Amino acid sequence: MSEIYKNEQYSIQERVCDLLSRMTIEEKVGQLMQLPAHFGGFTDKLEEWHVGSYLHCTGDDATTLQQRAANTRLGIPLIFGIDAIHGHCFDNHATVFPTQLSASSSWDKDLMYRMARVTAKETRATGQHWTFSPVLCVARDARWGRINETYGEDPWLIGEMAAETIKGYQGDGPNREDSILACAKHYVAYGETLGGRDSYECDTSRRKLLSLFMPPFEKAVKEANVASLMTGYHAIDGVPCTVDKWLLTDVAKTDWGLDGFIVTDWENVRSLHTKQYVCENEKEACYRSLLAGNDMIMSTPEFYPLTIELINEGRIDISVVDTAVERILTKKFELGLFDDMRFFTAEKSSVMGIKPHLDVSLEASLKSMVLLKNNGLLPVDSADIKKILVVGPNAHDVIAQLGDWSFGSMQAGATNDTYHRDQTTTVFQALQKASQVHGFELEFIKGSDCVDENFDEISQIEQALPGVDLVVACVGDTLSQNGEFHDRADLNLSGKQQAMLEAVKASGSPLVVALIASKPLSIPWIAENADALVCGFNPGPYGGEAFKQVLFGEHNPSGKLTVSFPVHVGQLPVYYNKYVGWHAQSSGQLNGEERYIDMPKDPLFSFGEGLSYSQYVYSTIRTSRQTIEPNQDISVSMNVTNTSQVDGTEIVQVYLRDLYSSYTTPVKKLCGFARVDIKAGETRAVDITIPFEELALIDSSLNKVVEAGDFHIMVGSSSKDCDLTVLTINLTKDCVVMKSN
């Protein structure tokens, strides 16, 4: 009789059970191993260690390894993982998207879903099964190198966008040609490490984790059924995530019901000994990691021999390993890897970078453009322009424009920064095409983002300025200034960027700044002196085109920031959902002047902020009721009128505040929004429902409760008080939403 596990007629559970019963201890431990294909020659170990997964293994390398796995005793297929985190960027023909931070400025959940659908199709077509995406980290310290990978600073919005992205990746089921497994990472609060220092200590309580950092992951598991979680490098209150049983097993698996598996980040197990010094040796590290609830171990090769020793010594019961193997095998069966999807790849020209996919990328770039300042200069009428001077290091820099993880991974030795050039239109190239269409002259002085004494772009700019009608300055940062273990203590523009801007300003020429950067930078001079400022972060291959369309009014910008900009690095943290109680000047008043004595109260630019060529007027703002009972949702309604002559899209935002609560709660937190297309002169009725659960806080027993009393509901166009209308509702009595286990 053919083995049950090879027979599609049986349920996945029956097939897993049958296969498990046939596996040796060595084969079981091997299934928990994920090794790099391009580092350390671990492809040689496939048969000897019964390896279950490789990462960053693409093309023929993957096919060869999968064939070798098929030829092993049980023929258990490999699962290939890759960082396809804003498109399947490791493949030069794939569609690249704006980074998460850039795309999140669109506030468009449906767009997140469609971007992920495209990425899933193209990733699966190349024989990959699983992306280490999305990132659910909360960006609250701009010094951290990986802000570009996040959806910004608000946990609720992160959860909303991540859930849609996961659904987009995982589609209608993993055993399809257009679906892959998603991976919510880095579990949890990896962006909250002290001083924005990558993988450093995080001093956050469990109560605060459950209040702020875990809700996006809970939504990913419960609402989007994410197939995997990845543990962060760091320690929380002294406990490295990788050995935190409460985090991995009690909450994620038991409370939330994760039915997928948990993978560690790169070398997390080894790091318990070599970097975090919480294990005397790697064997202890393997022991503690398994007991905490990790299922797959990324890139700690010694895990294989050491875990077999632990089992043979009786220190680890094989049932612990079986549980992990079952989770991994279940996903491999669901992916169809034991069946007709084992070697699936598609005809690349029919999938990779096809126009419908590229159209989604252009849409994302356009919707991600955030107009932060406009003194009336924009949109520019090309008929008025005879000469444009383009300056700045990021005007023609594919790497700065596409951002991190666009060129492969340093872990894989697979970096190739020649990728994606033919797909990318830089700001300079877009303006070059426009100059041919509209007949204006264009000059470009790149300048440098590092101090290069021999490169005197300042005098070049001064010589070029006479007769210029408009200067477009593309400034920001580049890949060497951000990314993993690339945190910055200084958020000013580097090199001579600032000097170039000031040279332009001195000439009196109209100045439009395009910020192409991985994160918020401290740019108060630009905010003060530029005539207009458009922020794209890393806006993707169509970022240049999108900026050009905003410049000439071909696109009416609608993007809103999902992360706040500090005036100065010393002003951090400046996230909008701050707490009260700073013992600072005139504190104690509602939203008083709480600030450093040498800094203004407010950030340079705030969460939810973004201008348009349209103007919107809010009216008849109301809630469905002034008094609510426990478990009653709140409906917020209003009219929004576009009083301009230009059709546009407004992102209406709703925030709430628990006015008096037993624990400190944020002065406001986002709880709803709507993207509303409004034609010139049109009025649209908008209704946004706030689920009752959004009113909740976490008490010291880790229960989720809603306390009786007044709540402020705030409605408007940004998180700034001046943009919000405040309504008050009252909850009649306390309510326990969820009791902690």
Ligand code: GLC
């Ligand atoms: C990296 C990153 C993680 C990535 C993994 C695999 O070090 O921290 O985000 O998915 O290793 O490349």
